[in-house]
Amino acid sequence: MLLTDPIRAATSLVITVCLLLPVQSAWPQGPQDAKTMEYRAKATFLANFPYFVEWPGEAFSSVQAPLLICVDGEFSFGPMLAETTGSVSLHGRRIEVRWVRKEEELRACHILFVSRSEAKRYGIVLGLVRGASILTVGETPDFLANGGAVSFSLQQGALQFEVNLGAADDAHLKISSKMLALAKHVLNPTKAAQN
Secondary structure, eight states, X not given: OOOOSHHHHHHHHHHHHHHHOOOOTTSOOSHHHHHHHHHHHXXXXXXXXXXXXXXXXXXXXSTTOOEEEEEESOOTTHHHHHHHHTTOEETTEEEEEEEOOSGGXXXXXXXXXXXXXXXXXXXXXXXXXXXXXXXXXXXXXXXXXXXXXEEEEEETTEEEEEEEHHHHHHTTOEEOHHHHHHOSEEESTTSOOOO
């Protein structure tokens, strides 16, 4: 997608800068404050991922259907994510946050955040969404090895992410080269990325 409209170009730049924001070590250092800043950074990343991923048309039930960011497991930063996406739309679609209560709800998602509390269930959860156009996002080192597409990590005070292009390709998703350039590590880098 080429950004020919100046407003869209400026928006893209702002989103890119937001994704680059680290969880600063200069922020308040109390354990609660550090956790709050980590949660805020994760919420910002999740809220901005839709701007860098292209879903196939059949991933949505209609042209007005919302883009669903779903959460599976314990999710301490859910309120921040819901607040961040509350008034946001992408190509005319609202972005909604949902907490998954039943396994059959998983395949309705467009982005599925799988909390570290579900680490023992990665195989089950990722198996249930295999082949669906869902960007799976986790927060433990072994999430990508289990077939997830994106994994967060906190290193030296900065929130970073890694991308598994094989998992994204299996989900029929195209991840922007801008997002891949921001990733700490990209698995299967020989796969083509689309702007």
